[in-house]
Amino acid sequence: MKKYLGIPVGLAFFGFFVLAYLALASDWHRHKRAPDQPIDFSHKIHVGMVGLECLFCHETADKSTFAGIPTVEKCMSCHKNVATNRPEIQKLAAYWNAQTPMEWNRVHRIRVRNHVYFSHKRHVKANIDCAACHGEVEYMDKIRQISSLEMGWCVQCHRQKEAPTDCLTCHR
């Protein structure tokens, strides 16, 4: 009797590690995709506190495949006067004074090798909430990727919303 106990105990012991690994792995992407940015821009302040609309800054999200990142001029249109004493705003002003564009690090990225063509415009026009993919950015100081952006994740939503699931919808 005793000698058979070893198997479930062993299974439970190693199984714990396997499960822990899987749990970590499944959640890992949420934590890994939060690269440092040239300035510590906070969506929490701009969206959560000031209440800016997404399209106010990402102005081509309903016009183009790219959502668009605001120009330094756009940032400065407010920050000429707003919060000019904060260090991060001073960094921004330094970019503007040097007339240098900012190099943001990409957070969300569908792997290029997958031959995938994603259009922001179509999803915005279909009234998909930005948060459905990008999460509740109004609570994020530092932006990070909360969705896996893998095909299975795309397809489950497409199925749910009865959007096309033909391969050629995205792959070409």
Place this chain on the structure above:
Amino acid sequence: MNRREFVRLMGLASSASLLSSCGLERETEKLIPYLVPPDDGVVPGVSVHFNTTCTECPAGCGVSAKVMDRRAAKLEGIETHPVNEGALCIRGQASISTLYHPDRLRHPFIKDGQGDFQQTTWDNAYSIITDALKNASGDKTGSGVDPKPRKHVFLSGRTTGTFSEAVDSFCKETGVERLPEFEFYPYSAIREANRILFGRAQVPSYRIDEADLVLSIGADLFETFVNPVSFAAQFGRSKKRSSFGWIHLEPHVSLTGLQAKERHTIAPGGEIYLLSHLLREVSKVNVAGDRHIAGMAELLPDLLPRGFAEKTGLGVETLDALSRRLIRARRPLVIAGGVSTMQPSGLDVAVLTGLLQWATGMLGGTVRFEEAVDYDRVGSFRDVEQLEQRLESGDIGVLFLCRVDPFGTTAGGSGSHTLVKLKDNFEKATLRIGMGEFMTKTLEMCDVVLPLSHTLESWGDARPRGDILSVVQPAVEPIHDTRSDGDVLIQLTRAYQGAATALSYQEFLIGRLKVRHGSATIEKLLSEGFVKRRVEPLTVTLDRDALTHHLRRIIYDDSHVKPVLVVAPSIRFFDGRSRGLPLLSEIPDPLTTVSYGGWVSISEATAEELTVKDTDEVTVSVSGWKTALPVKIQKGLPRGVMMIQWASHDDTPFDFDRMSGEMMTIYEGAAIAKTGRSVAIPALSGSLTPEGRKVIPYLGEEDQHHHGESEGHPTFYPKHEHKDYRWGMVIDLDLCIGCSACAAACYIENNIPVVGAKLHLDGREMSWIRIEPVYAEEGDNVEFLPMLCQHCENAPCETVCPVYATYHNPEGLNAQVYNRCVGTRYCSNNCPYKVRRFNWFDFKRPDDKNATVNPEVSIRGKGVMEKCTFCIQRIRGARDTAKDEKRKIKDGEVIPACAQTCPTNAIHFGNLEDETTEVGRLAKSERAFQALGFLGTDPGVYYLRGVWKKVHG
């Protein structure tokens, strides 16, 4: 640098970094937004179009350049442009690849003492040039020994519009003599003939679309002659008229000839007899009235019908029918050109043709001098000979060469013709200044090389025809330290005068245009790309004295020594200037399917006599020129006629006619001998005949219906359901002229790699659409079959894919999912149409930073199968617009790249499911058939059988 420039450059940098990161798996990727929003309202990821003019050849087709993220991605014809009517030829499509070509000249260069090129600045180059210009004695050493004053001369390719004025003012200000312009195809025989006949040294415009009978003699209307896209487009429209007839006569076999309703082989040099016969017959009808030519017809040879038949190689009945039909036609059009005017009797052919045009009332109707094509400043090879003699005598000081490459195509090889002599005496000019985009053989011999901007980076205008003004405007910022030719001339003038302010060529151009046409016209010109002006009808009078004088001088030389070598114009390389475009060598010649390298076409009879077969090597020689080439047997080529293509290999024979100054294309007394070796030539078609398989079911058999052969074929698989759309294509074989523009458009649109000769020899070409010439086993019929993925309903490829990478999509597309594909190549093996292409390698793109990539189509990597997608990106684009407007996709809204560029509109695309659409209707037509339909594949591509041509044999 002003603010605007800075912003533009920043924009370029950001898109460059975005694009360069494509295809790489990198951890961090930069996103660089604009510093300030672009003031032209460009949205990243959304394409904009600039209307401009193609300058790859002198035809002047209007093009719309698609620019995405400040990168030019594709050229397409402007739909309403009167020259090309929305189409673009194979060369026009390929010309975009020069913009981002890595070999482009990036800086000015000067030659140092060792003969090596050293990079320099524009200012330095200008000061060297102005110093030399001011030193009229042309003395290099400064010792003052050279006593003879030298002339500075400016030689350019054909110029048109305001740039020509800029050259004039440059030459005037700096005391430079402007030479007649250099072209390999100057149409000088036609211009000289029209000068003799009517006192107008011009190339008239020919209106095929207004004629009811076209009689073309030697003119390669679809290859290079004046305006190939325009002719093809007019021909496409005319064929639909029941009254339209077209007879073509030529000594060899050309793409143009094979499209005519009737094609006759004329003996080389027989053209003057044919025209004499026709003129004599016409003179019997035109006995009175303004157009009587009785007196002149008497000067023409008077032979019995059998005599004319013997001289022309045509039958008595054929000659009789030709003259009867010409006289009966209400609006006839006779065109002589190409090989018929580029031979020893070329000028006489052109004169007799002009007289025939006049006598049958074509002038002002189908032949229009009021819309003359702008060749006014172009010289001929007589002028080149003069330049060579002046160089030899030490008469030339500074020699400017702007966009000319006389040594690129020939002159490297054997012989001692004018171009070789020109090359030998080239050194005798004190300073040679070359202007161009690439280091050509001519530019290599220059002392100063000035890099010119690409058309898509420059301002300019063009006058393709008397009634059309077309604009050249920049679509992208200059990539390298280059300047447009107009700017170079203006800056040089300023440097010469020592003035500080420099007007830009853009200001010069707009200023001139405003003065001439007014602001309203300029606005229209800039937005639409062209303006069409009304031209007053012109009364052309015949100079009877000059004509009589010429007719008396015609020598009827019958001593034609066979075999004859025809140097035919090439649809791919034009006069040789397009040879540098790699895509044009990648796409095979439509007659032989040979892609890379040269070959000699011989007749079946000659092959039998010599006991040679395809790929056997022979030596071909004409006086002073000899080369070894592989053989390709050409069906339909008469005995005693051999054919090579101009510029298809490094050394083509050259000579010119002293009378007209026209390049010679027919060489008598050629010799051919077997070498015993065999050379592999990349002929992409395994066989030019169907070998008994009914690729085109009716070819060579009696009239039979082949519609719906796939129907009722037993199949194990369930039928596909299509809800809204089943995308399909209908290709009209009556209209396909085999010009291969579709193939070029497809390469550019779909990022298809150019793989080179070696892989072609291994049968690993990558084209998604190809032109298959299908020669009938019996008789001389040939059909050009554009072959692309047939998007079969019962696709043999789909059932064998082990990983479901290829499948049938609900809209009838045979889809290929690249990231599923594991490269078993089962699909390709099972495809009866050989349209699937496998990526054996990761093909390196020739341009740096993947610049000429269409960002809407992915780049496939090694180990993946690919094929035609029916331009899925365009279907998706149309769906995007349709969804925005909450409607279905309209008929004609999706136009694949191949259909878009087709000059004759042979390709139709749309929804087969809906019978009211154009394809829905055409697919039900009596003429419709499916290629290899008997296999039961039920393709989504229908072909309409050719019924227009009258086929002999």
